Amino acid sequence: MPKLIIDDIPVEVAPGTSVLEAARSVGITIPHFCYHPALAIAAACRLCAVKLLDGPVKGIQMSCALPAQDGMVVSTTDPEALKMRSLVIEWLMLNHPHDCPVCDEGGECLLQDFTIAGGHSHRRYQGKKRTFQNQYLGEGIQHEMNRCIECYRCARFYQDYAGGTDFGVMGSAGRVYFGRFQEGPLESPFSGNLVDICPTGVFTDKTGRFRARYWDYQFAPSICQHCSVGCNTSPQNFQRETIKIVGRRNDQVNGWFICDRARFDKGYLNDPQRPREPRLDGATCGDDVAVDAAAKSIAEFVRKNGADSLALVGSPRLSLEGMVLLAQLARAAGGARLCYFGDPAQQQGSVAAARLLREENSAYVRDIEQAQWIALHALDLIEEAPMLALSVRKAFLAGAQIFLVDGDPIPARNTPPFKYTAVESLDQVPFEKGGKGVIICGAGKKDPDLLAQIASCGAKLVMLQPGANGFAAGLLAQEHAASPLADLVAARQVRGVVCFEADVPEGLLSGLEVLASADWRRGPVEAKSPIFIPTTTWVESDGTAINYEGRAQRFQRSRLAGLPLKGLDPKYYGNATEAVTLHPPRVHREEVPGGAERDAWQVMAQLIARLGGEPVVEPLEGKWSALRSLDPEGEGIRIFEIVAGE
Amino acid sequence: MELPLFRHNRPNRVVTFDEYREEGGFEALKKAFSGMSPNDVQQAVMDSGLRGRGGAGFSTGRKWSFVPRDLPGPRWLICNCDEMEPGTYKDRVLLEHNPYSLIEGMTLACYALGVRHAFIFIRKGYEKAAANLARGIEEAKKAGLLGEHILGSEHSIDLDLHLSAGRYICGEETALINALEGKRPNPRSKPPFPAVKGLWQGPTVVNNVETLANVPAIVANGAPWFKGLALNPEGAGSKLFCVSGSVKNRACVELPIGTTLGDIIDGACGGMRDGRKFKACIPGGASTQFLKPEHWTLPMDYETVAKAGSRLGSGGVIVFDEGHCLVEATLNLITFFARESCGWCTPCREGLPYVKEILTRIENGRGEEDDITILREHVKYLNYTFCALAPGAMAPLDGLLRDFEDEVREHITKKKCPFKG
Amino acid sequence: MIPETLKTSLKARVASALTPREAAVDVMKELQAHYGWLTDEAVEEAAALLGLSPLQVEELATFYEMIYRRPVGKKVIHVCDSISCWCADCDKIIQHLKDKLGVGLGGTTADGMFTLIPCCCMGMCGDSPAMSVGGVPYGKLTPELVDEILEMERNNR
Numbered sequence A: 001m002p003k004l005i006i007d008d009i010p011v012e013v014a015p016g017t018s019v020l021e022a023a024r025s026v027g028i029t030i031p032h033f034c035y036h037p038a039l040a041i042a043a044a045c046r047l048c049a050v051k052l053l054d055g056p057v058k059g060i061q062m063s064c065a066l067p068a069q070d071g072m073v074v075s076t077t078d079p080e081a082l083k084m085r086s087l088v089i090e091w092l093m094l095n096h097p098h099d100c101p102v103c104d105e106g107g108e109c110l111l112q113d114f115t116i117a118g119g120h121s122h123r124r125y126q127g128k129k130r131t132f133q134n135q136y137l138g139e140g141i142q143h144e145m146n147r148c149i150e151c152y153r154c155a156r157f158y159q160d161y162a163g164g165t166d167f168g169v170m171g172s173a174g175r176v177y178f179g180r181f182q183e184g185p186l187e188s189p190f191s192g193n194l195v196d197i198c199p200t201g202v203f204t205d206k207t208g209r210f211r212a213r214y215w216d217y218q219f220a221p222s223i224c225q226h227c228s229v230g231c232n233t234s235p236q237n238f239q240r241e242t243i244k245i246v247g248r249r250n251d252q253v254n255g256w257f258i259c260d261r262a263r264f265d266k267g268y269l270n271d272p273q274r275p276r277e278p279r280l281d282g283a284t285c286g287d288d289v290a291v292d293a294a295a296k297s298i299a300e301f302v303r304k305n306g307a308d309s310l311a312l313v314g315s316p317r318l319s320l321e322g323m324v325l326l327a328q329l330a331r332a333a334g335g336a337r338l339c340y341f342g343d344p345a346q347q348q349g350s351v352a353a354a355r356l357l358r359e360e361n362s363a364y365v366r367d368i369e370q371a372q373w374i375a376l377h378a379l380d381l382i383e384e385a386p387m388l389a390l391s392v393r394k395a396f397l398a399g400a401q402i403f404l405v406d407g408d409p410i411p412a413r414n415t416p417p418f419k420y421t422a423v424e425s426l427d428q429v430p431f432e433k434g435g436k437g438v439i440i441c442g443a444g445k446k447d448p449d450l451l452a453q454i455a456s457c458g459a460k461l462v463m464l465q466p467g468a469n470g471f472a473a474g475l476l477a478q479e480h481a482a483s484p485l486a487d488l489v490a491a492r493q494v495r496g497v498v499c500f501e502a503d504v505p506e507g508l509l510s511g512l513e514v515l516a517s518a519d520w521r522r523g524p525v526e527a528k529s530p531i532f533i534p535t536t537t538w539v540e541s542d543g544t545a546i547n548y549e550g551r552a553q554r555f556q557r558s559r560l561a562g563l564p565l566k567g568l569d570p571k572y573y574g575n576a577t578e579a580v581t582l583h584p585p586r587v588h589r590e591e592v593p594g595g596a597e598r599d600a601w602q603v604m605a606q607l608i609a610r611l612g613g614e615p616v617v618e619p620l621e622g623k624w625s626a627l628r629s630l631d632p633e634g635e636g637i638r639i640f641e642i643v644a645g646e
Numbered sequence B: 001m002e003l004p005l006f007r008h009n010r011p012n013r014v015v016t017f018d019e020y021r022e023e024g025g026f027e028a029l030k031k032a033f034s035g036m037s038p039n040d041v042q043q044a045v046m047d048s049g050l051r052g053r054g055g056a057g058f059s060t061g062r063k064w065s066f067v068p069r070d071l072p073g074p075r076w077l078i079c080n081c082d083e084m085e086p087g088t089y090k091d092r093v094l095l096e097h098n099p100y101s102l103i104e105g106m107t108l109a110c111y112a113l114g115v116r117h118a119f120i121f122i123r124k125g126y127e128k129a130a131a132n133l134a135r136g137i138e139e140a141k142k143a144g145l146l147g148e149h150i151l152g153s154e155h156s157i158d159l160d161l162h163l164s165a166g167r168y169i170c171g172e173e174t175a176l177i178n179a180l181e182g183k184r185p186n187p188r189s190k191p192p193f194p195a196v197k198g199l200w201q202g203p204t205v206v207n208n209v210e211t212l213a214n215v216p217a218i219v220a221n222g223a224p225w226f227k228g229l230a231l232n233p234e235g236a237g238s239k240l241f242c243v244s245g246s247v248k249n250r251a252c253v254e255l256p257i258g259t260t261l262g263d264i265i266d267g268a269c270g271g272m273r274d275g276r277k278f279k280a281c282i283p284g285g286a287s288t289q290f291l292k293p294e295h296w297t298l299p300m301d302y303e304t305v306a307k308a309g310s311r312l313g314s315g316g317v318i319v320f321d322e323g324h325c326l327v328e329a330t331l332n333l334i335t336f337f338a339r340e341s342c343g344w345c346t347p348c349r350e351g352l353p354y355v356k357e358i359l360t361r362i363e364n365g366r367g368e369e370d371d372i373t374i375l376r377e378h379v380k381y382l383n384y385t386f387c388a389l390a391p392g393a394m395a396p397l398d399g400l401l402r403d404f405e406d407e408v409r410e411h412i413t414k415k416k417c418p419f420k421g
Numbered sequence C: 001m002i003p004e005t006l007k008t009s010l011k012a013r014v015a016s017a018l019t020p021r022e023a024a025v026d027v028m029k030e031l032q033a034h035y036g037w038l039t040d041e042a043v044e045e046a047a048a049l050l051g052l053s054p055l056q057v058e059e060l061a062t063f064y065e066m067i068y069r070r071p072v073g074k075k076v077i078h079v080c081d082s083i084s085c086w087c088a089d090c091d092k093i094i095q096h097l098k099d100k101l102g103v104g105l106g107g108t109t110a111d112g113m114f115t116l117i118p119c120c121c122m123g124m125c126g127d128s129p130a131m132s133v134g135g136v137p138y139g140k141l142t143p144e145l146v147d148e149i150l151e152m153e154r155n156n157r
Ligand SMILES: Cc1cc2nc3c(=O)[nH]c(=O)nc-3n(C[C@H](O)[C@H](O)[C@H](O)COP(=O)(O)O)c2cc1C
Pocket: B051, B052, B053, B054, B055, B056, B057, B058, B060, B063, B080, B081, B082, B083, B084, B085, B168, B169, B170, B171, B172, B173, B174, B206, B207, B208, B209, B211, B212, B387, B388, B389, B392
């Protein structure tokens, strides 16, 4: 363990740590542009200069590229180092347009921060600025090349890290240009990360430009709900609208990055058509009225038909909290049936995966990255778990062999960023016992026997769940012996349903009475439901999700529930003239317009109370109480011990 | 004593394969293959005191010794014939007269280093040299001196040409490796040095044309002979000096290491042109500092020139006379470097155009006192770049500010170039 | 579209390289020789031959001085403006070329014959000032010699 001194502070770090990271470990941020922990060292920007006063290396050095060594005496404040850093800023500013006021990066711009930190403030250069022409890069990303400081982060991320081939660096000397061969949408499913990784405003999120400054945003740690990987994100909200979603670091899950679906697929959150108000028999009503009516309807139905002809239907869209309370609600309703899935095939696979995975065989991301071979079992990885494709790529670059077992041909748009060999069965994968292998498959719709066979190979396993919280749904379905709704309907065992964030196909619905439903989106259930209670989406709620590997992660409410201020219906304004000005309403009201949504589990808790069940204080009870203290900014915890410790 | 490099040269044509062999060509190869181990060859080069002729002047024997001995996997030798340093044309002259010394030298180097496959990286514009080499390689192959089972031995060595498309940075050895691999020719970070991790991640030696062309004579005649060629005790061998600028006969000549500057100009080049007076010269290609009249008797040898504050570099001697404005000359050099920056690191990519802008203003009579301060900052801080291009670019500017500050100030105070009417 | 014979020879060149990328500069130069400059179509053809994306070929093409990504005249005149040629008053030669051809640096003559581009040291410093026309080097230039060369190169298509 090298011991060194940085600005008079003794530091001890792991071998191989750079001086820059060593300094960071004691709270000293050395300005840097080209350095990014996820990328290979470029040592191109030369901003991270420090001076070594004593030890094995002396003089000005680039701290990002210099491994810490015993006996080094480093100064980050030596006049020569300061001068170097201020010159680097001056050089970068020779051509920079200084258009911060109209730059969407402003406020979250590394160049702004380090220009101030660099100490250069006075223009001496008398020459002209060079300019570039921008390219159309698709609907996701805006290009403004004049702001480029040539740190090469984008090109290194896009090609080296993410395996894209349609974006890179062209030209030489002062003419280097970062873009595409010809204008057109970026092809990589990870292209949106250019927004996060570019330290300046060259790439900004076109879907949320010029809406707010960084300091205006409300944000909180969150978890992407698009697939079962559970990437960590940070939704940036302004006036009840999710403007942008950016990646958040979690080395156990997604590293630094997210896929484009996570970033750009957010329109549904802000959709003005989202159901916002409780409804009773087609008319808007108060929240209590709706809940009372729902409780009454349930009680009556149970009295008339018996509890076991009623099913409480949830889905993998629910948070763990909602899933746990759904079971309590079923008890409070006198023993109603429980459904966490509609489709039997999906439930079978999900439950089997939740049962087969254990601490020992459930692959960590690093198991994927360090694997010697990886078998993708009948899987379109980019479709089902895009971010894992980047982990597989890391293994591939390190020499792993990748196989696609028994898979349909992968459509061109989903070409993964690694080469693979297609084989017909797992037997053709040269798997040696003791070798480091990983099998990745989708669990939903897979035959449990096949999953069991896959699990018996001795390889580490990735079994992707149908839906962000599918693992939890599988666990609870197993625990409560829940049946898929389709089975219950087929066996004519249920006649009525109460649905919570559940998507029931119309075919199933036709023979059922929907007593009440709660959801944040519209659909056939909501349309048919005489009683409707609006719920919050993940951006507006606190909750827990369990990803494919069994990792429980906490997401936090990042904004208030309610209609976005932008485009607010004139009925919420004081008068018609005011509405026309498009200024936020000046009238004071006690409730947020359209803000009646509550987390699904809270709706369930109210119903439990109305039905005379035990009052719910904390949704995570019993074994799940271990998750109450889950840190939303932490790495999450794998739940195998919790489940086993029952 | 006969100097090794030009001894086979014919006045206006390339020497033929047969002529080269009649004059003792490929004897060194036979000697090595019949009685010397690879180590013996390497030792001879080490003992000869041969230094790299590409500019840095690093001991060739030592560079070879950095190649790990028993690493599995292929290792590579690359001959650097990028020669784009302004004022340098020796490799072209050498190869246009004789491709065989290089071919033989590379074969010997491959033998010494255990290399199976070697490349010659040739700049754009040197098509004639490339044609000579291509023909020479075929001739050597046919004669069993190259290719499969050289001279009936178990050693096989292939030599391939890589024709580049013009960029000075390709001459930097790690950029050259990237270029050869078909990647963008930005330099790579060192360490790891190419000798450990180079071409396709294998151990790689990069040597200049002239360096490698010296090897046959060293192997044939022995290290002491080679050392003895130099005129001064520190030096070893001969050097190609390619002279341009204000001399009577601009020529590329082979002279013993240690020949004085005055003897190169007066002796080999017939003195200054049209009776002009020597003002300064750049002794080793564009990235070296100026030498002045007081250096007339300076022996041209790596150490001695370094002590005088410049570098022997590539041996491209550019001679300026009293009528030359050195501000404008330096501006010309900086313009070259700014254009040829690879664009990887900030100080070089942005700093060189900055310097160019300042020198342009000074030359045009719009210089300011502060400009000298800014120039000095660049001289110092452009040393902290990713590769040696920018520090090289600063050498003449450093020289200008060190030796000709008065001339720079005169531009500023008179608000015009004193050399222009 | 390139003729089959050229395609076959380029394929052979790529196949003989240790890695396809290594042949990239050769392929670009051959295609440039065929089209006169490296057209967009040529970039895409090179990409297909080398197993790269067009962008990855563009990354290389735009780096090198002697790969032209813009249309050029039949013969490109590269006139050296580096230090040894400067000592030999290349400025005068460059001015003469501009006047004679009626174009600025980077310009192509109206008849599409010549494009005038300044270039870095050609390794002809001993024969400075120097230029090359369509790849043929010329040294020790004087305005008169330049006129002769242009005349000859113009007739000698
Ligand atoms: C910008 C730059 C350009 C260079 N160009 C050349 C060149 O054209 N030819 C050459 O032999 N060495 C050149 N070098 C030096 C090479 O990096 C390397 O040191 C040399 O080829 C090693 O060969 P040697 O030891 O035989 O001199 C250049 C170095 C730099 C930094």
